[in-house]
Amino acid sequence: MPRVVLLGSSPGTSTAFGQPTPPAALTLPVLPGSPTVIGKLHGQIASLDPAPVTIVRSGEAEAHRGLPGRLVETADLAGALRAVADAVEDATENLLLLPANSLVHDELLYQITKSKRGALALITKEPREEDENGDFIVPDVPIDEALPEIGDRTLEGLPVRVRASKSRVISVGSAFHAVTRPNSVLLGPLHLHHKHAATLAEAARELADMAHLFGPEDDLVQLLVLGLVRRGVSVGIRGRRDLFFRRLNTQEEAAQAVAEMAEFNEDRARLNNAVKGADGFFTTYFVSTYSRFIARWAARRGLTPNQVTLISIALGVASAACFATGARPGMVAGAILIYFAFVFDCVDGQVARYARKFGVLGAWLDATFDRFKEYVVFAGLAVGAAISGVGDVWTLALTAIALQSVKHLLDFSFGAANRRRPPSPLPSVSLATSPDTELRAALEQRKIARSGGIRGLLRMWSKAGRNRAVYWARKMVVFPIGERFAAIALVSAFFDARVTFITLIIWGGVATAYTLTGRLMRSLA
CATH class of the missing domain: 3.90.550.10 (Spore Coat Polysaccharide Biosynthesis Protein SpsA; Chain A)
Known part of the structure; x- marks a missing residue:
């Protein structure tokens, strides 16, 4: 607290x-x-x-x-x-x-x-000036050439003396401290x-x-x-x-x-906030569009996140049992059930965030049984393949499991190591200095120093992510759980277990290679 x-x-x-x-x-x-x-x-x-x-x-x-x-x-x-x-x-x-x-x-x-930020402030930015055609007016003087000022404009009764970028506060002013082109107030x-x-x-x-x-x-x-x-x-x-x-x-x-x-x-707003903001493409457009309303319904009726997790596990086991029949109706039923197992896997987290009911047991259940559902479905598909005469696909199943395990190991181990890594420090400037010129110059030097080599490549890749198509492509290539369950559901409903595993191995191999490359580059940056 x-x-x-x-x-x-x-x-x-x-x-x-x-x-x-x-x-x-x-x-x-x-x-x-x-x-x-x-x-x-x-x-x-x-x-x-x-x-x-x-x-x-x-x-x-x-x-x-x-x-x-x-x-x-x-x-x-x-x-x-x-x-x-x-x-x-x-x-x-x-x-x-x-x-x-x-x-x-x-x-x-x-x-x-x-x-999760070390420091976070609530701000509002000044509306950008528009011309008679509704286009934003570009200042005559570029910001690099603009002089620091002690602004006298106000917004919501507060002086506009803050320069903010898209993600953080760049500079703050006062009656003594001048700021280059202020655009915001701290609420x-x-x-x-x-x-x-x-x-x-x-x-x-x-x-x-x-x-x-x-x-x-x-x-x-x-x-x-x-x-x-x-x-x-x-x-x-x-x-x-x-x-x-x-x-x-x-x-x-x-x-x-x-x-x-x-x-x-x-x-x-609370319901919307219950949905993760960085989910994958399939989860965002084919699950979270309605799962939040299931979460609210469940929370208002007293269902706990752990109870919803148990529903998801039961659906996953039922899906595996249907896949194990090897028959086409069973494959279709298994595909439908694995989809809804994933839906309720999303709902349990949304219930926790909406009702603000968090616990160590719930986090453990969610992380552990995500893998359990996935692997028990793999087993069901392999058993069904043997029963239906498709053949022995256990080798493919084990390969898919191994790839997924390696990818999770890369994710968790890098995350743990990255949390121990100290953040790159920002420049500091004396409070006795009035203009923010020295601060902005130091920030520019830091930006130049970080723009070369591997860091430069990572920065370019991050900027490319502002494009919507690139953003979603990057989300999908790592083969998140939503895409994996969607691949299992769609491919198994129309094809057999062998094709399903081959799809998982190919996509999983690409995801593992992409993840490993990214982790190595960020470790060396």
């Missing part, structure tokens, strides 16, 4: 954007029980951290008394930054820093806290792995000593991410997508935000 730190009103909102109402005084009368904004937020984070640290200005502290957790009063921005440092420096859990005036969906908080939620806690604490204290350089509009979360980025921490980004987040400063904003929030279907 993460340690939650709630941040009171940012220093600048009280002067630059009008006097805000403390979140403990803002009410949400449309919601059941008419909770306050901070009361609702405490209810949402109770399962994450029942005793959060709340950092507020002394003038707002009275409204927060009586709420769960520890209350820290500060007099100014420097005090708030030092309070953050004190709250996080000894953390042994991951951290979630969240503005106290946030109105947010539960599902969005869940997705952010379950991120507030920041999730951080505990390994970066000491870095955040150190940067926060250094920023506190520089507080006299910041303006009233500078946001506390934005300053903290500024410290992380300039210390070389890779801060990933995500948008709100199909979920809601808004900071509230007035009662009018609260009423409007609740109305807007009601237009979002949080359950649908």
Whole structure:
């Protein structure tokens, strides 16, 4: 569970954007029980951290008394930054820093806290300018020639002083720190792995000593991410997508935000999030399009992921029994059953993610019995081939099993080794340096250094994956479980076991060679 730190009103909102109402005084009368904004937020984070640290200005502290957790009063921005440092420096859990005036969906908080990134921030980008024809306007000066600026534009009441790429924060500014072509704002939620806690604490204290350089509009979360980025921490980004987040400063904003929030279907977003985002072609288009609804139906009726796994195993064994008959009706029945065994293999994970029911037993069952179903089907096909007079295909069956076992060994062993490999460090720049020119130059040098040799080839291959056809071809060539079960179902329904095994061996051999080549290249890069 993460340690939650709630941040009171940012220093600048009280002067630059009008006097805000403390979140403990803002009410949400449309919601059941008419909770306050901070009361609702405490209810949402109770399962994450029942005793959060709340950092507020002394003038707002009275409204927060009586709420769960520890209350820290500060007099100014420097005090708030030092309070953050004190709250996080000894953390042994991951951290979630969240503005106290946030109105947010539960599902969005869940997705952010379950991120595998070392650091993740919620952002929104400025809409790109369009001409009268609807085409995006290209700036006259290329970004490589653009000068750092201290932007005065605002978006959702926050200064646009963040430069973000497609995947991470490149640079963050303040009233003192200039950014080259800023395009985003940091909305507030920041999730951080505990390994970066000491870095955040150190940067926060250094920023506190520089507080006299910041303006009233500078946001506390934005300053903290500024410290992380300039210390070389890779801060990933995500948008709100199909979920809601808004900071509230007035009662009018609260009423409007609740109305807007009601237009979002949080359950649908949660259901969509239950589906893996990186599944194979067959799973994406021929299973997950409807399996998510089976998962929701099962979860609402109290079925556990392990129970769904047992259904999948039973279907797999029944499929093997049908294949073992060797007769054409049995082959067709086995093909249908193996397809639905895979469907329920997807459903068990989707139930776990939708109902948020995870366990070691479930993970073990899922990983182990995926192989069991596959291999028992191989045995059924081999027995059926002998009964039907196709001949002895056990050698083919064992070859298919061996290929699949080698491929899994490559995947798991590389994954374990890669997790022990330290990430390539990002450049760091002094917080006392105003423009981000030095940071951008260091990033460019890093990019050039990583663009040659094997790394250059891997980078080109990654860029090629942006093409939809190449993306799906790469997904299919590795012969994931969805494609394997689809191949077994389709080929066995129309041909015999020998043709099925030959298909598995040829495709499996290509997948093993491709996987081995990729693993070797990434190991040497």
